[in-house]
Amino acid sequence: MLKFTPILLAILYGLVLYRFSVWRTGRELDQKSTELADPVLKRLTDQMAASLDLPRIKVHIYEIDPVNGLAAPDGRIFITRGFYRKYRNGEVSAEELASVIAHELGHVALGHSRRRMIDFSGQNALRTALAMILSRFVPFVGVYIAGFLTTLLAARLSRSDEYEADAYASALLVKSGIGTGPQKTLFTKLEDLTQSRGGSAPAWLMSHPKTAERIAAIEKNEERWSVSGQDA
Numbered sequence: 001m002l003k004f005t006p007i008l009l010a011i012l013y014g015l016v017l018y019r020f021s022v023w024r025t026g027r028e029l030d031q032k033s034t035e036l037a038d039p040v041l042k043r044l045t046d047q048m049a050a051s052l053d054l055p056r057i058k059v060h061i062y063e064i065d066p067v068n069g070l071a072a073p074d075g076r077i078f079i080t081r082g083f084y085r086k087y088r089n090g091e092v093s094a095e096e097l098a099s100v101i102a103h104e105l106g107h108v109a110l111g112h113s114r115r116r117m118i119d120f121s122g123q124n125a126l127r128t129a130l131a132m133i134l135s136r137f138v139p140f141v142g143v144y145i146a147g148f149l150t151t152l153l154a155a156r157l158s159r160s161d162e163y164e165a166d167a168y169a170s171a172l173l174v175k176s177g178i179g180t181g182p183q184k185t186l187f188t189k190l191e192d193l194t195q196s197r198g199g200s201a202p203a204w205l206m207s208h209p210k211t212a213e214r215i216a217a218i219e220k221n222e223e224r225w226s227v228s229g230q231d232a
Protein backbone atom coordinates (compact mmCIF):
# COMPACT_ATOMS: atom_id res chain seq x y z
CA MET A 1 0.00 0.00 0.00
CA LEU A 2 2.81 2.34 1.01
CA LYS A 3 4.37 1.86 -2.41
CA PHE A 4 1.27 3.21 -4.14
CA THR A 5 0.65 6.11 -1.80
CA PRO A 6 2.69 8.59 -3.87
CA ILE A 7 0.75 7.61 -7.00
CA LEU A 8 -2.57 8.11 -5.22
CA LEU A 9 -1.36 11.44 -3.93
CA ALA A 10 -0.37 12.48 -7.44
CA ILE A 11 -3.80 11.55 -8.82
CA LEU A 12 -5.51 13.36 -5.95
CA TYR A 13 -3.36 16.41 -6.51
CA GLY A 14 -4.23 16.36 -10.22
CA LEU A 15 -7.95 16.17 -9.43
CA VAL A 16 -7.80 19.06 -6.98
CA LEU A 17 -5.84 21.13 -9.49
CA TYR A 18 -8.44 20.34 -12.17
CA ARG A 19 -11.43 21.29 -10.00
CA PHE A 20 -9.76 24.51 -8.96
CA SER A 21 -8.94 25.39 -12.54
CA VAL A 22 -12.53 24.76 -13.71
CA TRP A 23 -13.83 26.92 -10.89
CA ARG A 24 -11.33 29.69 -11.64
CA THR A 25 -12.16 29.69 -15.36
CA GLY A 26 -15.88 29.91 -14.62
CA ARG A 27 -15.37 32.79 -12.22
CA GLU A 28 -13.07 34.60 -14.64
CA LEU A 29 -15.72 34.31 -17.38
CA ASP A 30 -18.43 35.65 -15.04
CA GLN A 31 -16.37 38.63 -13.97
CA LYS A 32 -14.97 39.57 -17.33
CA SER A 33 -17.93 39.27 -19.64
CA THR A 34 -20.93 41.23 -20.84
CA GLU A 35 -23.74 40.29 -23.16
CA LEU A 36 -23.12 41.04 -26.82
CA ALA A 37 -25.50 43.68 -28.14
CA ASP A 38 -25.06 44.40 -31.83
CA PRO A 39 -28.15 44.78 -34.07
CA VAL A 40 -26.53 43.32 -37.22
CA LEU A 41 -25.15 40.29 -35.39
CA LYS A 42 -28.44 39.89 -33.51
CA ARG A 43 -30.28 39.58 -36.83
CA LEU A 44 -27.93 36.75 -37.86
CA THR A 45 -28.08 34.92 -34.52
CA ASP A 46 -31.89 35.26 -34.63
CA GLN A 47 -31.86 33.59 -38.06
CA MET A 48 -29.80 30.74 -36.60
CA ALA A 49 -32.06 30.54 -33.52
CA ALA A 50 -35.11 30.22 -35.78
CA SER A 51 -33.44 27.30 -37.62
CA LEU A 52 -32.87 25.59 -34.29
CA ASP A 53 -36.35 26.38 -32.92
CA LEU A 54 -34.79 28.40 -30.12
CA PRO A 55 -36.19 31.73 -28.90
CA ARG A 56 -32.73 33.32 -29.17
CA ILE A 57 -29.01 32.67 -29.05
CA LYS A 58 -27.24 34.52 -26.29
CA VAL A 59 -23.62 35.50 -26.93
CA HIS A 60 -21.21 37.07 -24.45
CA ILE A 61 -18.14 39.21 -24.93
CA TYR A 62 -15.14 38.00 -22.99
CA GLU A 63 -12.95 40.99 -22.18
CA ILE A 64 -9.58 39.76 -23.40
CA ASP A 65 -7.54 40.72 -26.46
CA PRO A 66 -6.55 37.44 -28.14
CA VAL A 67 -8.82 36.58 -31.09
CA ASN A 68 -10.83 33.62 -29.82
CA GLY A 69 -14.24 32.10 -29.38
CA LEU A 70 -15.18 29.59 -26.73
CA ALA A 71 -17.99 27.47 -25.40
CA ALA A 72 -18.14 27.17 -21.61
CA PRO A 73 -19.14 23.84 -20.01
CA ASP A 74 -22.43 25.44 -18.91
CA GLY A 75 -23.30 26.06 -22.57
CA ARG A 76 -22.58 29.79 -22.74
CA ILE A 77 -20.93 31.10 -25.88
CA PHE A 78 -18.17 33.68 -25.73
CA ILE A 79 -16.46 35.84 -28.34
CA THR A 80 -13.39 37.71 -27.15
CA ARG A 81 -13.23 41.51 -27.19
CA GLY A 82 -10.28 41.17 -29.60
CA PHE A 83 -12.40 39.20 -32.08
CA TYR A 84 -15.32 41.61 -31.74
CA ARG A 85 -12.97 44.54 -32.36
CA LYS A 86 -11.90 42.96 -35.66
CA TYR A 87 -15.57 42.90 -36.63
CA ARG A 88 -16.14 46.50 -35.52
CA ASN A 89 -13.22 47.82 -37.54
CA GLY A 90 -14.31 45.89 -40.61
CA GLU A 91 -11.58 43.24 -40.76
CA VAL A 92 -14.12 40.49 -40.08
CA SER A 93 -17.72 40.60 -41.38
CA ALA A 94 -20.85 40.01 -39.29
CA GLU A 95 -21.47 36.77 -41.21
CA GLU A 96 -17.93 35.60 -40.49
CA LEU A 97 -18.35 36.29 -36.78
CA ALA A 98 -21.71 34.46 -36.95
CA SER A 99 -19.83 31.44 -38.34
CA VAL A 100 -17.65 31.43 -35.20
CA ILE A 101 -20.79 31.55 -33.04
CA ALA A 102 -22.20 28.64 -35.08
CA HIS A 103 -18.98 26.68 -34.55
CA GLU A 104 -19.06 27.27 -30.78
CA LEU A 105 -22.77 26.32 -30.74
CA GLY A 106 -21.67 23.07 -32.37
CA HIS A 107 -19.29 22.37 -29.49
CA VAL A 108 -22.15 22.92 -27.03
CA ALA A 109 -24.75 20.93 -29.01
CA LEU A 110 -22.40 17.99 -29.54
CA GLY A 111 -21.38 17.92 -25.88
CA HIS A 112 -17.77 18.91 -26.52
CA SER A 113 -17.68 21.87 -24.18
CA ARG A 114 -17.38 19.71 -21.08
CA ARG A 115 -14.65 17.66 -22.66
CA ARG A 116 -12.97 20.78 -23.98
CA MET A 117 -12.67 21.98 -20.43
CA ILE A 118 -10.28 19.08 -20.09
CA ASP A 119 -8.31 20.72 -22.88
CA PHE A 120 -8.21 24.07 -21.16
CA SER A 121 -8.05 23.23 -17.48
CA GLY A 122 -7.34 19.57 -17.21
CA GLN A 123 -4.27 19.47 -19.40
CA ASN A 124 -2.06 21.03 -16.77
CA ALA A 125 -3.54 18.89 -14.03
CA LEU A 126 -3.09 15.71 -16.04
CA ARG A 127 0.44 16.66 -17.03
CA THR A 128 1.38 17.37 -13.40
CA ALA A 129 -0.09 14.14 -12.07
CA LEU A 130 1.48 12.06 -14.84
CA ALA A 131 4.84 13.73 -14.35
CA MET A 132 4.76 12.97 -10.62
CA ILE A 133 3.95 9.33 -11.32
CA LEU A 134 6.32 8.79 -14.23
CA SER A 135 9.23 10.53 -12.52
CA ARG A 136 9.23 7.79 -9.93
CA PHE A 137 9.86 5.16 -12.56
CA VAL A 138 11.90 7.12 -15.09
CA PRO A 139 13.75 9.95 -13.37
CA PHE A 140 14.42 13.12 -15.39
CA VAL A 141 12.68 12.10 -18.62
CA GLY A 142 9.39 11.27 -16.86
CA VAL A 143 8.40 14.92 -17.01
CA TYR A 144 8.93 15.06 -20.77
CA ILE A 145 7.06 11.83 -21.40
CA ALA A 146 4.14 13.19 -19.33
CA GLY A 147 4.10 16.39 -21.38
CA PHE A 148 4.24 14.49 -24.65
CA LEU A 149 1.43 12.08 -23.69
CA THR A 150 -0.81 14.91 -22.49
CA THR A 151 -0.32 16.95 -25.65
CA LEU A 152 -0.96 13.92 -27.82
CA LEU A 153 -4.19 13.08 -26.01
CA ALA A 154 -5.45 16.67 -26.11
CA ALA A 155 -4.66 17.01 -29.82
CA ARG A 156 -6.50 13.81 -30.65
CA LEU A 157 -9.53 14.85 -28.64
CA SER A 158 -9.70 18.33 -30.07
CA ARG A 159 -9.04 17.49 -33.73
CA SER A 160 -12.13 15.37 -34.24
CA ASP A 161 -14.18 17.81 -32.14
CA GLU A 162 -13.18 20.68 -34.41
CA TYR A 163 -14.23 18.88 -37.59
CA GLU A 164 -17.56 17.95 -35.99
CA ALA A 165 -18.16 21.53 -34.82
CA ASP A 166 -17.29 22.82 -38.30
CA ALA A 167 -19.78 20.41 -39.90
CA TYR A 168 -22.46 21.44 -37.40
CA ALA A 169 -21.74 25.11 -38.16
CA SER A 170 -21.92 24.50 -41.93
CA ALA A 171 -25.30 22.79 -41.64
CA LEU A 172 -26.66 25.53 -39.39
CA LEU A 173 -25.33 28.32 -41.62
CA VAL A 174 -26.86 26.73 -44.72
CA LYS A 175 -30.20 26.18 -42.97
CA SER A 176 -30.22 29.79 -41.74
CA GLY A 177 -29.64 31.15 -45.22
CA ILE A 178 -26.17 32.50 -44.38
CA GLY A 179 -24.25 29.79 -46.23
CA THR A 180 -20.77 28.39 -45.69
CA GLY A 181 -18.99 31.17 -47.60
CA PRO A 182 -18.20 33.27 -44.49
CA GLN A 183 -16.98 30.19 -42.64
CA LYS A 184 -14.35 29.58 -45.31
CA THR A 185 -13.33 33.21 -45.88
CA LEU A 186 -12.79 33.66 -42.14
CA PHE A 187 -10.31 30.78 -42.01
CA THR A 188 -8.37 32.30 -44.90
CA LYS A 189 -8.44 35.77 -43.33
CA LEU A 190 -7.17 34.55 -40.00
CA GLU A 191 -4.40 32.64 -41.69
CA ASP A 192 -3.35 35.69 -43.71
CA LEU A 193 -3.31 37.62 -40.47
CA THR A 194 -0.94 35.00 -39.06
CA GLN A 195 1.45 35.39 -41.97
CA SER A 196 1.48 39.19 -41.85
CA ARG A 197 2.23 39.04 -38.12
CA GLY A 198 5.22 36.81 -38.70
CA GLY A 199 3.76 33.53 -37.61
CA SER A 200 1.90 34.33 -34.40
CA ALA A 201 -1.50 32.80 -35.03
CA PRO A 202 -4.70 33.99 -33.34
CA ALA A 203 -5.55 31.60 -30.52
CA TRP A 204 -8.69 30.46 -32.29
CA LEU A 205 -6.67 29.13 -35.22
CA MET A 206 -3.89 27.64 -33.16
CA SER A 207 -6.16 25.32 -31.23
CA HIS A 208 -7.71 24.11 -34.48
CA PRO A 209 -6.66 21.90 -37.41
CA LYS A 210 -4.98 23.29 -40.54
CA THR A 211 -6.99 25.87 -42.48
CA ALA A 212 -6.75 24.17 -45.88
CA GLU A 213 -7.88 20.85 -44.41
CA ARG A 214 -10.82 22.49 -42.64
CA ILE A 215 -11.99 24.21 -45.82
CA ALA A 216 -11.61 20.94 -47.75
CA ALA A 217 -13.71 19.13 -45.13
CA ILE A 218 -16.45 21.77 -45.36
CA GLU A 219 -16.54 21.47 -49.15
CA LYS A 220 -16.69 17.69 -48.95
CA ASN A 221 -19.73 17.98 -46.65
CA GLU A 222 -21.42 20.42 -49.01
CA GLU A 223 -20.84 18.06 -51.92
CA ARG A 224 -22.25 15.12 -49.98
CA TRP A 225 -25.26 17.13 -48.83
CA SER A 226 -26.06 18.39 -52.32
CA VAL A 227 -25.85 14.87 -53.77
CA SER A 228 -28.10 13.38 -51.07
CA GLY A 229 -30.38 16.39 -51.53
CA GLN A 230 -30.81 15.46 -55.20
CA ASP A 231 -31.50 11.84 -54.35
CA ALA A 232 -34.21 12.75 -51.89
Ligand SMILES: [Zn+2]
Nearest residue numbers: 103107162165
Ligand atom coordinates in the same frame (compact mmCIF):
# COMPACT_ATOMS: atom_id res chain seq x y z
ZN1 LIG B 1 -13.54 24.73 -32.03
